[in-house]
Amino acid sequence: SSFCKAEISLSAFLLSPLFFCLFISFCLAILVDFSSRAPTAMANLSADAKLAAAAKAEGLQAFKAGDHSRAASLFLRALDLGGEVHTLRSNRAAALSALGDHAAALADADAALAASTVGFEHKAHYRRAVALDALKRPGEALAACERGLLADGGADHPQLLALREK
Numbered sequence: 282s283s284f285c286k287a288e289i290s291l292s293a294f295l296l297s298p299l300f301f302c303l304f305i306s307f308c309l310a311i312l313v314d315f316s317s318r319a320p321t322a323m324a325n326l327s328a329d330a331k332l333a334a335a336a337k338a339e340g341l342q343a344f345k346a347g348d349h350s351r352a353a354s355l356f357l358r359a360l361d362l363g364g365e366v367h368t369l370r371s372n373r374a375a376a377l378s379a380l381g382d383h384a385a386a387l388a389d390a391d392a393a394l395a396a397s398t399v400g401f402e403h404k405a406h407y408r409r410a411v412a413l414d415a416l417k418r419p420g421e422a423l424a425a426c427e428r429g430l431l432a433d434g435g436a437d438h439p440q441l442l443a444l445r446e447k
Contacts, residue, residue: 333364340372349379366396367405374408378415387412402432407441414444 340355353376360369370393377386390408397405406429413422426445430436 329362330364333359333362336362337364337369337372340376344372344376344379349376352376353380367393367398367401370396371401371404371408374412378408378411381415383412383415387416400433403429403434403438403441405429406432407438407444410441410444414447 336355336359340352340359343349343355344352353373356369356373356376360366360373370389374386374389374393377383377389387409390405390412393408394402394405406425410422410425410429413419413425423445426441429438429441430445
């Protein structure tokens with residue numbers, strides 16, 4: 282019987298204007314707190330995105346200049362800053378292959394493939410095929426070439442075609 286009275290009292294409180302005011306105040310406090318934090322989080326995200334893009338651009342320049350070690354480091358930095366995984370892992374795979382670290386290049390190519398978007402898979406398959414070929418795994422390299430040629434955008438990819446014919 283005391284349980285029933287407590288239940289009725291709780292029900293009465295939940296339906297009271299006091300509870301309604303407290304509930305609305307609580308919700309507003311949460312909204313104000315969240316909205317005050319959101320611009321800071323967005324500004325940080327934007328800053329990280331800019332830094333990631335700059336690291337990627339610097340990595341591409343280093344790669345073109347033949348500084349593959351620096352390029353691989355810059356691509357990794359861009360990844361750490363939240364850059365696009367599929368592009369950066371693919372770029373890093375190319376740099377690592379150029380350095381002769383084909384096992385690491387294969388791991389990055391696989392990561393690029395796992396994160397790949399439509400229209401990009403052929404590049405990840407190409408990076409994978411290059412690493413597998415260098416690791417003396419020709420059957421797997423050929424299979425990666427074939428998958429790359431079948432992927433969106435890969436049907437006439439000249440590097441995939443050349444590697445397949447090798």
